[in-house]
Amino acid sequence: MREQLTQALVALLLIAAILLGVEFGVREGYLKAYEFPPASRIVQGFVELTTVGFPTGVTLWTHILVTVVRIAKGYVAAIAIAVPLGLLIGALPVLDKMTAPLVVFFRSVATLSLLPLAIVWFGAGELTKVILIGYGCFWVMLSNVIAGVKYVDPALIRAARSFKVHGWTLYREVVLPAALPRMFAGARVALGVGFMVIVGAEMIGTIQGLGALIMEARSFYRSEITVIGMLVIGVLGFLISSGLAALERLLLPWGGGLGETSR
């Protein structure tokens, strides 16, 4: 406990030292403010963002809301398609063998490299952004659902079979619950992917959203705004991911994820 406290204290001191160093460096002219935005500027920028907005009229809250809604649309759509499809593919080895190379291929394609093509197909509007987020989340989720179903502990299957449980009952009552922890893990990773993709997807065709905020700030040499954008994305990702973890603990009180790793 005391050791943890010391560690936290040292970490805090280190951050404070860096912030003070930058603050001092900029004030004395050693560093350029647009290269290393000092903390005081970041605080000012934050106040400006929440009151006036940047660009003027678009406050931080709007940016956050727009981004979250875009991620939510793409993410939910991806999960909604990936879960049933993954459950099907995982259950049928033939289907799995046929689709495995495709899944690996599409998952490996960096989502943002699809941006130019996506714009050609779907325009530079909302649809393109949501589709790109959905694409990134989909393949991650799909491969996790398939793996979850495929790599169920064979001992559990044998145990169930020894009680004459087979077929659909076996799938529903053993394979499905056994796959849940992996599916939750996939959902968390997919969310992370969503946050990675969003910044790139919002860099074109919009002035709303955290990605747009970052790009817009760049063109005005407002590095402190860029930093705020980064920080907000980090905090948002952390909060939503924690929410998912809490949901998992609530839905899987038997400690699926925990049990797996401790075994």
Add this chain to the structure above:
Amino acid sequence: MSKAEAGPVGAPLPTITSPMIDIRNARKSFDVRGGGKTLVLDDISLSIAPNQFVSVVGRSGCGKTTLLNIIAGLDAASSGEVLIAGRRIVGPGQGQGVVFQQHALFPWLTAQENVAFGARSLPLTKSEKTKRACELLELVGLEASAGKYPREMSGGMQQRVAIARALALDPDILLMDEPFGALDELTRIEMQQELLRIWEARRKTVVFITHSISEALTLSDRVVLLAPHPGRIARDIVIDLPRPRLRTDQGFNALYEQIWSGLSS
């Protein structure tokens, strides 16, 4: 259960009562990656009388688990005949209950739900299954932990639940695959006593796989030694020591030596 009631135990000679488990010239081979086959079990013939407690002892890789899976109906012999109470085995649920090496409890079910799952295929109502599960948990001394998840229980408790679950279909035969192998020595001895108590209370034919000679000697009416590559029966030894058995007993030690020499030859 006294020795006199255990019936003639001098197999492999044919027993007078009709055997509970009868394996005749069973062979099992697996396909090897890249073509060809390996023979895992070669010409196994084994006849086990009702209520007999038989241990199968052998080194790792001698096909013990494969033999158990075949009796369990989870795996089929490549050739030969395997009968339970005179009927050819076509699958699980012909009177076999299995306790696996790693308890293999369903982590998302509580102790009671795990045991009730064992009765999943019976035409019982949910409350009847729950009642049966409670009775079985009482039998293994875990009625107070009915609501616990496997990860909240110790290794010994988990194996008790696994035993209770294996009894859920009220099987004639209890098949146990190194069930206490992962437990510490003290828990292990406790579980051995517990198993003997349950065996005496419920009168089952037990096939118990272990690589512990003293465990086999403590528990069984009969010890079958398997030799590896391919798995075959090397010795079949009747253990007629009175119970409870003491490791310090002379007869115990003599048999220990006999089994050890049988395994190392």
